[in-house]
Amino acid sequence: MNNLIAYMPVINRQYLGWLEKHKPFHLYLITQDVAEALNPKLGRNIVSLPANIVSVFLNNVQNEFSWESLVEVFCLTNLDLSKQKDQNWIMPDEDISHLVAGKYLTPSGCQVYFEPIWARWDMTAVKRQEPIMPDLETSSDIVDGLRMSVAEKFGQKTPDWWRQIGALAFKDQKMIAFSYCKHLPTEYETVIFGDPRINFDAGDSAGAEVYLSLHAEKGIVATCAREGISLKGASVYCTTFPCGDCARMLAECQIKELFFTEGYSVLKGFETLKAAGIRIVKVNK
Secondary structure (H helix, E strand, O other), X not given: OEEEEEOOOOOOHHHHHHHHHOOOEEEEEEOHHHHHHHOHHHHHOOOOOOHHHHHHHHHHOHHXXXXXXXXXXXXXXXXXXXXXXXXEEEEEOOHHHHHHHXXXXXXXXXXXXXXXXXXXXXXXXXXXXXXXXXXXXXXOOHHHHHHHHHHHHHHOOOOOXXXXXXXXXXXXXXXXXXXXXEOOOOOOHHHHHOOHXXXXXXXXXXXXXXXXXXXXXXXXXXXXXXXXXXXXXXXXXXXEOOOHHHHHXXXXXXXXXXXXXXXXXXXXHHHHHHHOOOEEEEEOO
């Protein structure tokens, strides 16, 4: 009988394949509270299921997989580690596995083997607003406010938990494109494995360019390219200041001005836009 321990916040075929590989097995699920105690950033994982729910599911599908195995919730109270010194344990090669092993298993004399299975992205993220430069031009114009309100409504359509960003492009007083952050090929792309972006905190420059979503600004560029519309000289309204990559793309499109309402944690794009002669305006709400 194989002894498995895993933090399993979701149920997907990678985890099921791992269990199938090691049948028959005893599986101990690391609970969310134990995981968060060792790595508080895991609390930011909004798609995680309670360990008891995962346990019920796995017990109910045992006949389907012919596992004939026992699934238990591992909460450090129903597993007497002092009696497990001669036991070998198998864990997914993930950050939380190493933390659990280092604190509870290895000190008790247990032998732990880590297996790479890639069943999820390590979930670490935070949603936080950062201040923008205080000396920027601002606008309280009614038209700018109305356009930004429309952009915000589009932003509410996004499944992207990190930022609900919407964007519009106007030219000659007419809206020529709109978009919001989305995932491809479907909006459910990150539900199973999570999002690599949440491996980084806000303000982490290394994480600013890591994402699976199609950003709202790039959506505008793609729409205009598809429809044969030039963005040169256009006014772009974006609820959140663009990331560096989107800023470079907008600069290359030679837009005339950029309007935004919220600051962005990494402002690499600011200098790019200013160097391109683009007017940058913060819309007061």
